[in-house]
Amino acid sequence: MSIDVGIVGAAGYVGAELVRLLLDHPDFEVVAITSDADAGQTFASAYPSFSGVSDLVFTGHDDARLTECDAVFLAVPHTAAMALVPDLLSAGVTVIDLSADYRLAGADVFEQWYGVHHTSPQLLSTRFFGLPELFGDGLVAAAEQRAQGEPVLVSCAGCYPTATSLAAYPALDAGWIDSTSLIVVDAISGATGAGRTASARTHFCNVDENLEAYGVCRHRHTPEIEQILGAPGRVVFTPHLAPLKRGLLSTVTMVLSSEWASALTCEEAISRYRDFFNGRVFVRVMDEDEMPRTASVAGSNVCQIGLAISERTHSLIAVAAIDNLCKGAAGQAVQCANTLFGFDESRGLPLAALPV
Template sequence: MVFKAGVVGAAGFAGVELVRRIIEHPSFELSIITSDSDAGQSLASVYPAFAGITDIAFSRHDDPALEGLDVAFLAVPHTASLAVTPRLIAAGVTVIDLSADYRLKDPDLYEKWYGVPHTSTELLAQAAFGLPELAAGELQQAAQLHAQGKAALVACAGCYPTASSLAAFPAVHAGIVEGVINVHAVSGVTGAGKKPSSRTHYCHASQGAEAYGVGTHRHTPEIEQILSAPGRVMFVPHLVPMNRGILSTVSMQVASAASDFTLQVAHQLYADFYAASQFVTVLPLGSQPHTSSVAGTNNAHIGVGYRAETRSLVVTCAIDNLGKGAADQAIQCANIVFGLSEGEGLSSVALPV
């Protein structure tokens, strides 16, 4: 069975990555792509990589044909999904939302960090969190809803929260971490979106690196929600001169009660936790992840380190911010909701060079 799919916000970096995946997906048929600024233009004229592949053209975000889809992927900025998702859900369309609008379960927390009130709080309880390795139960509930012929809503995890939470969760979940969870993460420039700014201008970004949003970044409460660690995350993101990729380094203090904790114990904890995961690989002891090793994939590579003298557990995670951090993870979630193989339509081999 083939399902009709559309991408709202298809001209952005995450949106066009979704388009690339859906075009090659055996169970999804790309029916609609939207972009208000590019409406009427062919996809290939905006992104020549699609020349000879498809003649699909952009329509506007309010295209009524969206309501005839089986699934709509929303690659739009925060608050934009609030204006679109309720209408699509009411029309029976399953929504896979890459924005932040339905990730935070507490609407007051959303308003605090995003500066606007949440206008469809009734959907927050229904929204499944889209990080399959850590929220499998919620996605299975969404799959059951879809199997009953009802529209499901998936709020895909953000790029930084995906990498950071995959790195932190096994240790936090095991109850061996005390105090502040320090997250230092670097991202490629595509993580800032397609619209240029002074920070992402080539001349500014190409020869330097900088921290930003220190202690104020909007992904902080999302990481805390995933880890069930309110008020314990210090998140420091950095912009570095590369196109795509995230490397998150999470430093955690191991509780003194875990007296027999060693590097080998830490590594085994992570290896066991992700043993059944198709997309998360815990690297051998002594190895650390590299962003280029996961480029163009839904893969996450994890490295584990520990210093006994300071009882410091340091876990690193590399993902592609446009892959596991956005489009590929959205496809993974959609596969689960539609009862397909979790990895259908997703490449398992990174770009080798």
């Protein structure tokens, strides 16, 4: 029996990626897609690549069918999810939220970085965090709760935090990194990460043949990365916009502790990372002297990780590449939903990238 799901915000790039993945999923049935701006139009009219594939029609965000779904995916901007989540949960609907509204554990931190009042802070202590490779036990607990008839809220990690945390977490977990040093993150994303609505920065004429930093010292993913890594006040995060459609590359530089500064080899680091991610089919730790490429993960739910050690500066450099729309958003949400409904986490998700 199929599992009925709805997608709120299906007109955006992440929402469209959700439609792409869920239409091919053997167990989920998309029964409602919403967009207030596009209500009444077919999904194929917004995305012609679905012509002849899907006859889905956009409805408004108030579509009553959402409350009849088994699960609803929210692909909406921050603050919009807060207006929807409590009512969906009250209706018994499990929610997989791709926005930032429930990612941070404290309402005070959210309000500091996002500049808005959190209207349902009580849900921050009961939500589950959607980064399966690092918080898989929580998702299993969420699945048990859902199986007992209780709806659950999963807040999926952001794209930059996903790549950065998968790159850095095993090293911190192993105790290799100096506990007082800064963790320096330089990350680059394609233009789809900014959403479908164009701005002066994301307009083709400005993106093409251009690379620039933005949100320097104030990007809202900073506290989320610090929360995941357990490193408050230590992350220097600088995102960059590249002339790409898909793709995200995060380079994390971490200073080794005095104990490991001269002892850790790249071979040992790779071995540890592979042990850490053993059984996680979407994470691939590369051989020594190999580094990830965004083109090698585009269209897939895969994260590639490359490692290098700077003997001169006693630093570990960890580089991760993901598709920002798939593993960084929609694919990760489906990966979480698979666990919630008792399926293998890889079910219905692409393991291979587009070859060219």
